Amino acid sequence: MRKRRLVAWVAAPLAVGLLASACGGGGGGAAEDGIVTVNHTEPQNPLLPGNTNETGGGNVLKAMFTGLVDYDEKTTEPYNAVAESITSDDNKVFKIKLKPGWTFHDDTPVTANSFVKAWNYAAYAPNGQSNSSFFEHIQGYSEVNPPDPDGDAGPAEAPQPTAQEMSGLKVIDDLNFEVTLDAPFATFPVMLGYTAFSPLPESFFADPKAFEEHPIGNGPFKFDSRQPNAFIKLTTYDKYAGKNKPQIKGIEFRIYNELETAYQDLVSGNLDFVDQLPPSALVGDKWKSDLQDRGESKPILSNNALQVALYAPEYKDPRVRQAISMSIDREQITSTVFQNAYEPANGWVPGGVIPGYQDGGCGEFCEFNPEKAKQLLAETGFKGPVLIDSNSDGGHKEWIEAICGQVKNNLGVDCVYNPVPTFAEFQKIHDENAHQGPFRFGWLGDYPAAETFLGKIYRTGASSNYMRYSSPEFDAAMDRADQAPTEEEANKLYAEAEKVLAKDMPSIPLWNQKAVVGWSERLEGATVTFDRNLNFETVKLKS
Secondary structure (H helix, E strand, O other), rough: OOOOOOOOOOOOEEEEEEEEOEEOOOOOOOOOOOEEEEEEEOOOOOOHHHOOOOOHHHHHHHHHHHOEEOOOOOOOOEEOOEEEEEEEOOOOOEEEEOOOOOOOOOOOOOHHHHHHHHEEEHHHHHHHOOOHHHHHHOOOOOHOOOOOOOOOOOOOOOOOOOOOOOOOOEOHHHOOOOOOOOOOOOOHHOOOOOOHOOOOOOHHHHHHHHHHHOOOOOEEEEEEEEOOOOOOEEEEEEOOOOOOOOOOEEEEEEEEEEHHHHHHHHHHHOEEEEEOHHHHHHHHHHHHHOOOOOOOEEEEEEEEEEOOOOOOOHOOOHHHHHHHHEEEEEEHHOOOOOOOOOOOOOOOOOOOOOOOOOOOOOOOOOOOOOHHHHHHHHOOOOOOEEEEEEEEEOOOOHHHHHHHHHHHHHHOEEEEEEEOOOOHHHHHHHHHHOOOOEEEEEEEEEOHHHHHHHHHOOOOOOOOOOOOOHHHHHHHHHHHHHHOHHHHHHHHHHHHHHHHHHHHOOEEEEEEEEEEEEEOOOOOOOOEOOOOOOOOOOOOOOO
């Protein structure tokens, strides 16, 4: 069993990984001149790219770091950022050339070694980085992060690493390095805009603890100050080498415990941006009258599900999970609770936002069929109750209680919403394998590819596999898709992997999320990225 590192001051996370819909208790106030204020959640861990897989920390890091590639706001297609070029003849050996002139916020240069050392640190098991599995395709990963023989849930300890650095990483010179993968992986260049692949300055390796107190990136905004459970403030980095120079002076991420409070601050002019409007604002499209034309609804790389604790004896039979899924009327809940701000899911990969991917992998098990659901459950002998865990600081009570009402009516078993006070405590239950059944799970895509909705959640030992699902058949199907010669062929094979999930039903897809966001009268040119962030590089403040 490999334990993830937890820190004493943990307060409230999610996954680039769990989609933190928690936004909560802070209070609004007048912003400083030139500073844009946004609602936010308290990060789970220190602001370190290799150890942040939730939006509380991830959104801050996206503003502070720029990777080898970035993504087009409208098409989601990747384009080179720090990279001058990324080339490969076989999708296995990649030659990466950096653009000159990039610097960190401490004025030191961004070099090939900045990437290689950062990736090796994140992958090395003793460092306890939550994003280590993102490097699993690189040759030598299994030597620095040996497979756990019985997974996260088992008692056995993972073997000690036999190496400290991955053999597949090779620095050529200051602006060039080479990456060799274990096998061809056409999606690899698409991944490289995710924050886990960010470079780190030498100051991190000299004093990691000091870096945690004052992180240093290479992105458009630099760290200024922080008050836990209150705010994180960034200011513009004047020497930013990216294509979009920020037009604002900085960002203040304000920590809220209630989404409703954040929304009221937005309406009253005490907050500039809310990345997720509360259910009360969605009813009858109230937000449109509250905000006039200062809002937007658009599909994003995000979906929601009920993961199921497969270590709980009552839920080991996949028919139990399939029956619960078919007892849920997704159309009714998305139209009433969410006022059509969400769309019913028909698989584990959201449709319409990933180029070339055909959705629908869940098949009949995501279709509302209460008669078949009850029949299927009867075959298992399952008597309930169904206990659904969720953090109570994220606005999830209404939809979970709606699901429970349907489960009770359609399956004849009791169903109860089990609130966990904070997102941090909820995350701790994941890490301790302490769920008793289903629990809410939201995923915001790390990058625009089907692989991030499958491999990073459902592979054996994946960083966000809180179900402790392990299927050699699924892993093999993912291997075949990863090794496809083209992204088009890969998408067809990822769809085959989804069919394995439908058979095993480790989680229950619920709905795909739209970004329903709002902004203040102060902002000009506000647009939203595929991962539900305000585009801080292009937004302006009205003069």
